[in-house]
Amino acid sequence: MDEQEVGVADDKTKTTGLELRSLIKSGGELEVSLQEVAIPTPGADQVLVRVEATPINPSDLGLLFGAADLTTLKASGSPDRPVLTATVPPSALKALAGRLDQSMPVGNEGAGTVIKAGNAVAAQSLLGKTVAMIGGAMYAQYRLIKASDCLLLPIGTTAAEGASAFINPLTALGMVETMRREGHKALVHTAAASNLGQMLLKICLKDGIDLVAIVRSAQQAKLLREQGAKHVCDSSAADFLEQLTQALSDTGATIAFDAIGGGPLAGQILTCMEAVASRSAKVYSRYGSSVYKQVYIYGSLDPRPIEFTRAAGMCWGAGGWLLFNFLQKIGAADAAKLRQRVASELKTTFASHYSRVVSLPQALALDTIAAYTKRATGEKFLIDPNRG
Known part of the structure; x- marks a missing residue:
């Protein structure tokens, strides 16, 4: 025994x-x-x-x-x-x-x-x-x-x-599913070297989705690049905003999931998205581009207030994202499909x-x-x- x-x-x-x-x-x-x-x-x-x-x-x-x-x-x-x-x-x-x-x-x-x-x-x-x-x-x-x-x-x-097998895997899958359901083609993730972030990277590589990974150190950036990440931006770097703008331009990402919460990062993401969208605008508008940009806050690693500037135009949204609300929204049948994918890839994608x-x-x-x-x-x- x-x-x-x-x-x-x-x-x-x-x-x-x-x-x-x-x-x-x-x-x-x-x-x-x-x-x-x-x-x-x-x-x-x-x-x-x-x-x-x-x-x-x-x-x-x-x-x-x-x-x-x-x-x-x-x-x-x-x-x-x-x-x-x-x-x-x-x-x-x-x-x-x-x-x-x-x-x-x-x-x-x-x-x-x-x-x-x-x-x-x-x-x-x-x-x-x-x-x-x-x-x-x-x-x-x-x-x-x-x-x-x-x-x-x-x-x-x-x-x-x-x-x-639940919180991190279903959160990562939920982000990708939210991106698809809301009509975006690529996504941004902050605190991207976390356990959850590495799962999301594996999903995106496997499913052919462009991901902009924002990390907080050169060491974390190296870790993700070694795992196959193509678009990694280090928020501690002096040229972070230039890195982010270029990555958004390369991927066309217009939706972000932010684990940091407080401080200027969510606003910086929207501002850089707007800068990319404005480059291709054929007609000037004082209200900014007509490209819709979305940031979801799903964590609070930084407890400070969230800071937004007024440089993102007028076509954007920011709000909270919670796994349990998402699962309830998509219904039991679709949630079961996500759970089954987790079970089948538990030792690989979702390890x-x-x-x-x-x-x-x-x-x-x-x-x-x-x-x-x-x-x-x-x-x-x-x-x-x-x-x-």
């Missing part, structure tokens, strides 16, 4: 498991802890999954730490049951009103082994199988979930390989690489938190909740 089989056998005798919880109190204090919770029994269309891998994504950090000042973070408790506390600035509490004094589970996605299943055919078909999941509360040893929210992983695929695997208690160690909150390129953490 291998280690996984021993673990599953032990699960059948357990009645409780650990779950990571985040609580922001109305008095302005964050508390993150591990709690013992009852292991639920599956309903007819549900399965109980022993969670064996769940990534720490940037989108998880907002729920995990809220708007807490991490310079005030303190640890107490014991090594196997750490408790973290930090101060939440009074100015941030109003925006957090919906979650105050509520202990909330964390973790958008994960993967593991189905150890119990309801009597529905769809649930029973997953019993004993390795599945990927989406739906929150994944930073836990066990997760009760609908069978329809699981993705059956191909035989030979580990939980670690399937743990990031994720992790710099470190930690247990639930280790995920709450101060030095570990300092590492994964830096959001450094090439540093992606994976939690194994059942690691002991």
Whole structure:
């Protein structure tokens, strides 16, 4: 009996498991802890999954730490049951009103082994199988979930390989699908050397789509060029705007997805798009070109306000883009097609690489938190909740 089989056998005798919880109190204090919770029994269309891998994504950090000042973070408790506390600035509490004094589970996605299943055919078909999941509360040893929210992983695929099968892959595919549905022919992506950015590059290379990749260092630019990227712009370079304008001219990209959020970058992209469009304008207009330009903000690596100049003409748009809203918009059938592509290319196009695997208690160690909150390129953490 291998280690996984021993673990599953032990699960059948357990009645409780650990779950990571985040609580922001109305008095302005964050508390993150591990709690013992009852292991639920599956309903007819549900399965109980022993969670064996769940990534720490940037989108998880907002729920995990809220708007807490991490310079005030303190640890107490014991090594196997750490408790973290930090101060939440009074100015941030109003925006957090919906979650105050509520202990909330964390973790958008994960993967593991189905150890119990309801009597529905769809649930029973997953019993004993390795599945990927989406739906929150994944930073836990066990997760009760609908069978329809699981993705059956191909035989030979580990939980670690399937743990990031939803957020980054479907976001990258969603960007390409949005580009196509809105009538654009090429796209721009910022923070393009990220795990997600490298997935998007692979999709674009495979599907023959021109991509303008914006990065923040010469090292990141080199990394993407070595992977086949043709149009890479380094925002730290003195001639960045010239690089960007030329890349937009070469590709004809008129839609961008921005992970940075704050600062001038989104506005600079629109301005450079307008400069390219104006070059080919046959008739002068004081309102700028008639070429529609779109920037979607989908991240907030820079928390500052977004800065726009008035140099993009009058034919442009800017707004937010969220994966879950996109999937709801396209409907279950089209979303299922995207999920199937992820499953079939999980070890190639959508492969994720992790710099470190930690247990639930280790995920709450101060030095570990300092590492994964830096959001450094090439540093992606994976939690194994059942690691002991």
